[in-house]
Amino acid sequence: MKRKSKDVYFGEISDLVSSRSTCLRNQVGAVIVKDGQILSTGYNGAPKGLPHCDEVGCIREQLGVKPGERHELCRGLHAEQNAIIQAAYHGVSVRGAKIYGTTKPCSICTKMIINAGINEIIYIEEYDDELAAQLVREADLTVRKIDIVRKYGRNASNNQEG
DSSP, X not given: OOOXXXXXXXXXXXXXXXXXXXXXXXXXXXXXXXXXXXXXXXXXXXXTTSOOHHHHOOHHHHHTOOTTSOTTSOSSBOHHHHHHHHHHHTTOOOTTOEEEEEEOOOHHHHHHHHHHTOOEEEEEEOOOOHHHHHHHHHHTOEEEEOOOOOOSSTTSSSOOOO
């Protein structure tokens, strides 16, 4: 039996983390890793203690907001945001870490990743955001796509961006 690479291992964990998402549009997971150790995880969903979209409905759907637009019109935080916030909440530095995600980060998450000192992004699925791509180039971040078939989340076989 061949041992999984760390990229596959952490990528699959990000997919598993996405299964906790309460987003009605797309389930996203993120894992922050440093020196081969998991520092934090996050999935997309409403702030702690507030009703989730699977309970109250999707504002974006109600307003007809297209995928990739008007990120602020959502009650949820993105998986990358939650992973960075959870690390900070518990006093864990993510400087010099890698972030694994089921989806390539949007421009908002990319800005947070840059300011948090994370220096590598590894993702499974594309997300077309030209500003995010420009920010990655300017910050000289390493970005890699890995080939993993997603198994978890409501949209594992029919992925769409939220």
